[in-house]
Amino acid sequence: MENVTQALQGVPLNHYILLSIIIFSIGVIGVMIRRNAIVIFMSVELMLNAVNLLLTAFSVHHNDPSGQVFVFFIMALAAAEVAIGLAIIVMIYRNTNSTDVNILNKLKW
Amino acid sequence: MSISLFYFVAFLSIFFALLVIFAKNPVHSVLYLIVTFFTFTIHYILLNAQFLAIVNFIVYMGAIMVLFLFVLMLLNLNEGSIGSKSNLLKMIGVIGGMCLIITLVGSARVLNASEPLVLQTQDLGLVKNLGKVLFSKFLLPFELSSILLLSAMVGSVLLAKRDIKQV
Numbered sequence: 001m002e003n004v005t006q007a008l009q010g011v012p013l014n015h016y017i018l019l020s021i022i023i024f025s026i027g028v029i030g031v032m033i034r035r036n037a038i039v040i041f042m043s044v045e046l047m048l049n050a051v052n053l054l055l056t057a058f059s060v061h062h063n064d065p066s067g068q069v070f071v072f073f074i075m076a077l078a079a080a081e082v083a084i085g086l087a088i089i090v091m092i093y094r095n096t097n098s099t100d101v102n103i104l105n106k107l108k109w
Numbered sequence: 110m111s112i113s114l115f116y117f118v119a120f121l122s123i124f125f126a127l128l129v130i131f132a133k134n135p136v137h138s139v140l141y142l143i144v145t146f147f148t149f150t151i152h153y154i155l156l157n158a159q160f161l162a163i164v165n166f167i168v169y170m171g172a173i174m175v176l177f178l179f180v181l182m183l184l185n186l187n188e189g190s191i192g193s194k195s196n197l198l199k200m201i202g203v204i205g206g207m208c209l210i211i212t213l214v215g216s217a218r219v220l221n222a223s224e225p226l227v228l229q230t231q232d233l234g235l236v237k238n239l240g241k242v243l244f245s246k247f248l249l250p251f252e253l254s255s256i257l258l259l260s261a262m263v264g265s266v267l268l269a270k271r272d273i274k275q276v
Contacts, residue, residue: 011115013222019119021213023126025206030130032202036191038135038181042142045173046126049149052165056158056234061222063229065242071161072243075168076254080261082173086180087265093184094271100191 016057023050037089037099041082048078115155122148135186139177146170156226158234 023046030043052071059067089099096103125145132138146169153162193199232238243251 010112010225013224013226014217014220015115015119016226017217017220017222018214019122021210021217022123025210025213026123026126026130028209029202029206032205033194033199034130035194036135036186038177038184038186039130039138042138042177043130045142045169046129046145049146049169052161053149053152056153056156056161057226060156060158060228060233061226063233065233065239066246068158068161068234068239069243069247071158072164072239073247073250073254075164076258079168079173080257082176083261083265084268086176087268090180090183090269098191099184099186 013057013061016054020050020054020057023047023053035100035102037092037101038086040101041085041089045078045082048074115152118148118151118155122152135181136178139174139181142177143170143174146174153234156234157228157231160234160236160239 027043027045027047027050030046031040034040034043052074055067055071055074059065059071092104093099122145125141125148128141129138129145132141146165150162150165150170153159153165194202
């Protein structure tokens with residue numbers, strides 16, 4: 001494990017911030033341009049993971065394990081969220097025979 | 110080699126994340142998402158957060174992605190069954206996302222956190238160290254998250270179940 005942790009030395013903190021920003025924005029773009037509810041849901045997962053990576057990087061930077069515990073809680077929350085969300089998608093499919101979010105546009109009003 | 114490993118894995122993360130949102134077939138999206146999560150696992154190992162790497166591997170790549178694939182197979186969606194948004198809306202979405210990137214990068218530049226990341230204590234992200242914090246300082250949130258998971262389980266069964274009276 002020594003040589004793996006040596007790989008960490010030298011990567012600036014703001015490169016981790018940049019990576020998380022890019023992944024998070026890809027998730028936002030995915031939510032905006034797709035119509036399939038499941039793909040929108042996967043984009044939300046992408047955003048959650050970007051935040052997880054940033055929390056871990058800052059936890060290492062500040063030498064504080066609380067950040068990594070928070071990532072653990074976010075993962076537990078994501079598991080609950082996925083179960084509920086997919087149940088809702090299955091119910092939408094049963095009622096409208098599709099997972100197209102444009103069919104549900106009455107929710108806008 | 111050591112620093113370039115991070116940039117290589119970061120490039121792979123961004124590449125597969127882009128493939129997730131641009132793949133036509135939702136099944137391909139799920140498979141690309143699994144690869145993206147695998148690159149995140151490598152990032153956690155590079156940060157020496159071994160506990161998170163294992164949890165990410167098991168919970169995200171194992172449980173959550175299998176759930177996604179299972180629902181996709183249950184719903185039997187074909188490739189052309191859901192049309193894509195119009196090109197104008199797609200363009201507006203991509204431009205809006207780019208604006209978000211520019212805004213966040215600008216604020217990150219003001220933050221000016223350019224010092225290299227140095228691991229001060231080697232066992233920061235190990236199970237032993239995290240377990241001590243989790244079961245002392247964060248004991249109440251830990252127990253509350255079990256209630257969250259239980260209610261999510263009950264709720265998802267209630268939502269996905271067919272109404273008995275209708276059938």
